Amino acid sequence: MGRGVNALIDGLLRQRGHLFPWAPISLAIGIGWYFSFKSEPAGWMLWAMFGSATLILLISRWLGGIGGPLACGVALALLGVSIAGVRTHLVAGPLLTFRYYGAIEGRIVSIDRSSSDVMRLTLDHVVLGRMAPEHTPARVRVSLPGDTPFHPEPGALVMTTGHLSAPNGPVEPMGFDFRRNAWFERIGAVGYTRVPVLYLERDKAALPIFAARMALSEHVRAAIPGETGAFAAAIMTGDRSGMGQDTLQALRDSNLAHLLAISGLHMGLLAGFLFSGLRLMFLMAPPLALRWPIKKLAAVGALAGAAGYLALSGGNIATERAFIMVAVALIAVVLDRRALSLRAVAMAAMVVLVIWPEALLGPGFQMSFAATTALVAIFALMRELPERWRAHRWLAPVLAVCLSSFVAGAATAPIGIAHFNQMSHYGLLANLLSVPLMGMLVMPAAVLAALLLPFGLDWIALWPMQLGLDWILGVAHTVADWDGSVGYIATPVPSVLPILTLGALFVILWQGRSRWLGLLPVIVAIGLWQQGTRPLVLISQDGGLVGVMTDVGRALSKESGAGFVAENWLENDGDGADQVQAAGRWPHHEKDGIAIYDLRGLRLVHVQGKRALTQFTGCDARDIIVSSVALPTGLQCRTFEPERLSRTGATALIEDKKGLRLLSVSDVAGHRIWHGAGAIPAEPAPDQYVLIRPTSLP
Incomplete structure (x- = not known):
């Protein structure tokens, strides 16, 4: 035991002069730790970590041997937590807490295209009808109609009428959190308009660099026609x-x-x-x-x-x-x-x-x-x-x-x-x-x-x-x-990339033959990736789509609508099919707007819209009902409807040794500042989610 400890100390001492590249790794560990929290740390905690990091850095100067470098690493990790927390609060702004329909005014600060190939405008100086300025998001992003003749001018004040809501959360537990991404872009609402966008004021001097960019882009596209010109404009x-x-x-x-x-x-x-x-x-x-x-x-x-x-x-x-x-x-x-x-x-x-x-x-x-x-x-x-x-x-x-x-x-x-x-x-x-x-x-x-x-x-x-x-x-x-x-290829569990990255960095940065020990975490990460399984059932946040994993890929409950969610589910499954092909895997639809799947002895029913609800005849204790509209009260089965899903977020049914277990976005992500007021978890702990015990599986 003593020899092993001495060998470790000797190995650490030989890294002297090669330790600086480890500084951003320690900082990154602290930042990753902050983003893994399930609740927002209090301000005093962030200040305490900053103060502790400063004190440890000062003390590390008098620590000999390996104590100094290790103390610096700990200090940088604590500093990473505090830096991430400060940055999160510096970009804080109001989030829309309801579905808004009405007038939208703002200044064009960004122009791009969505994955569905429609133009999107990001607006600041936002004014929303009947909303106080202190509750109005700092920025909103609005998708325009696909056939719009509108040619946006950078810095112009515009007005339209449209639908807005808070940025969506992950499409599945452990998925990419779009709300967090929007938070750091200071976008507090996203939506669309079906009517023309009108100019209120044209002021090209408002954002001169943005205006120059777009003018150069138009000039290049005029000089080089077609997709090549668009490619050239994107590069320049x-x-x-x-x-x-x-x-x-x-x-x-x-x-x-x-x-x-x-x-x-x-x-x-x-x-x-x-x-x-x-x-x-x-x-x-x-x-x-x-x-x-x-x-x-x-x-x-x-x-x-x-x-x-x-x-x-x-x-x-x-x-x-x-x-x-x-x-x-x-x-x-x-x-x-x-x-x-x-x-x-x-x-x-x-x-x-x-x-x-x-x-x-x-x-x-x-x-x-x-x-x-x-x-x-x-x-x-x-x-x-x-x-x-x-x-x-x-x-x-x-x-x-x-x-x-x-x-x-x-x-x-x-x-x-x-x-x-x-x-x-x-x-x-x-x-x-x-x-x-x-x-x-x-x-x-x-x-x-x-x-x-x-x-x-x-x-x-x-x-x-x-x-x-x-x-x-x-x-x-x-x-x-x-x-x-x-x-x-299917999405790996969240721990795979950090383990793989740390192993690869150890091989690159560590000095001496022991650097090859870094291959062990790389092998572990690859094994975890290969052994990972995807959720048996996925339910979207609004109850509008259900996906069940089958032997040939995920079966979707409908072939149109909720296209963004469907695309992300299939991509995360490592499935090259589109929504129509995935919907063809669903065995049958009993009635118009009602999709039924026999799931391990349970009956999974998806009720799609108010018309389908009129044909819904009730359920028993072994039924799971997912609905895009509010269901009647007093049902004796487990239900997932918009009011509940709005609190929990998208939900998955995971098959493990306990049987079928529920896991929601709120279970994984907790309640962070970028989730807004409506994201407080209101469900029991995951261990209470077991729907079918292993002994009752058919």
Whole structure:
């Protein structure tokens, strides 16, 4: 026992000088801990954690041996909890607590398209009829009719009449919490309108950068027609509102969707092109090259260009995160430090987590830093290889591109699969055929187009940019159309990604042969993923849809309506079917609007609407009734109707050793500040949910 402890202490002591990359991991553990709470921590608790973290950091300076680093790790974890709590309260705003119908006024601050390919407007300065300003959400998001002729102007005050409600919660227990995501975007209500949107006031000076973005987007789409122009506009300005769903789906299926998001790849390519171009230009002026540190000047110029790109592209969190990573690298050049190192990546991660702790839960942060960490680690390892093992100079760039695509793809694949439930079998090939062209032609052409635009000569650069994007879209559609191009994988349990990530980071960051112990958690995570099971029954939050898992996939109780819920259920199942195909698996519908399923000796009945309720004849003790409208009182069966589901959220029936057990969103998520006043759990503990004991199973 003593030898083992001494070996552990010796191993920890050997990490001296390599511990800084563990700092963002400790901070992330604290942030993840905060978001796992089932109730909102009190303000005094957050301040107590902040004070404790500060005290521990001060004391750690006098701790010897391994005590200091361990104390710093604990302090950073406590600091992560307090930072996440402070950020949560800083963005706090009113949430709509009822279904609203009436006049909606506001200023356009964002334009995008929904998954159903309709335009959406995000409004601030919101005014709702008969609502006091202190109860009005800071922002609302409104979907427009699909055939609307409306052309939104950034910063304009508009008015319409529509339906609004609070942002929806998870579509199933342990699912993605859309309410939390909307909370950090300060969106307190979402909805739609069926009538035209009217301008109240046009003021292009209200949001000048947003207006410039949209003007550039329209100019690019006018210069380059079709989906290629929409793709070019998305790369240059971040505006995806012109892209069709077919193109977006082809990019996802071919694993090229990352080329669309303005993230680390685009920011890195742009900064690299500017840095190289400026340095070459300075070298062409000998007096300047001999008297000034042109490498540092080029880094400053590239940083300024990256900042301009950040502003022009909309400044969303993904782009801001990418800018921080590039800024850390360029500042390292100015300070004569290594630009690409694990310390630089760790510093960028720390900055992002302190400013936007909620980013930890999103796929963008996870995939960006997974790819960057893996690439830096691999290329650092390659620098240590003997000279005879390295490729010839003419072959090195080709191998670097291939290796980069493979390493980045391998590092991000588990995260992408866990979040998006699909894997592109030919994604590596598609990236090898597209990413080099993006770096060597598309991004340089985009920079030149922006520089030539004031002189009316941007067409010179937009033409080669169009050729490059035509090729990339051609690759995307070709690969996506191949048989078996996409595989579907079920969502893992929430613990899988943290375990897998910590194991992989241990292998990368730990010094010494014991680093390979990190493979054990990776193996455990893969085993948990494979052993995970999906809920036997899923019930939507409004009672409008029921899904039952069968031998051939989930059967849905109706073939239209609740499309967003149906799509998410099937994706989480790893099922490539659509709602109509899934509805065809349901055995029979007894009457119009009433769907019945024989479930382990129970009769599961879904009553769909008021007309179906008139045909409902009652139930007995072994029936489970799900209804989208209020049911009669005094029924002798277990019922799920809108009033109850509005409190508990979407509900699942889980099959385990106890039989069939209920699990609702409120059981998993608890009651957090972003859930609103109506989300307080009102159900008994999960152990009391058993519907059928194992002995009574047929």
